[in-house]
Amino acid sequence: MQAKCAYYERCGxxxxxxxxxxxxxxxxxxxxxxxxxxxxxxxxxxxxxRSGVLGRGMAFDRIVPHHDGAGIVEATGDGVPATPGRKTGxxxxxxxxxxxRDGKRIH
Numbered sequence: 001m002q003a004k005c006a007y008y009e010r011c012g013x014x015x016x017x018x019x020x021x022x023x024x025x026x027x028x029x030x031x032x033x034x035x036x037x038x039x040x041x042x043x044x045x046x047x048x049x050r051s052g053v054l055g056r057g058m059a060f061d062r063i064v065p066h067h068d069g070a071g072i073v074e075a076t077g078d079g080v081p082a083t084p085g086r087k088t089g090x091x092x093x094x095x096x097x098x099x100x101r102d103g104k105r106i107h
Contacts, residue, residue: 001025001034005064011052018050023062028077035071035088043067 003025008017028034046065048054073086082088 001027007062007064008050009062028075030078032077033073033080033082034075035090036074037069037071040069041067
């Protein structure tokens with residue numbers, strides 16, 4: 001699976017470091033759900049981390065800024081009660097346009 005996303009691979013000003021592209025997303029494993037996000041928010045902590053003002057550097061080689069979102073359940077792993085096609089909201093999670101989330105935490 002591929003995810004469309006905005007991401008950065010080094011800290012700095014948004015104009016200099018943000019890029020648009022795609023990245024691979026693994027299919028949902030047991031107790032996980034795949035949600036195609038329709039809306040995604042960016043929190044001030046995302047901006048501070050990206051700018052480098054907090055002095056933390058990069059936690060990962062590539063970071064996709066994201067905080068909360070809403071979308072449609074597209075696929076589920078074994079043991080997930082959510083039904084594909086169901087609308088859902090998500091709290092802080094692994095960011096991407098499409099995201100995999102622990103099925104027990106889906107709203």
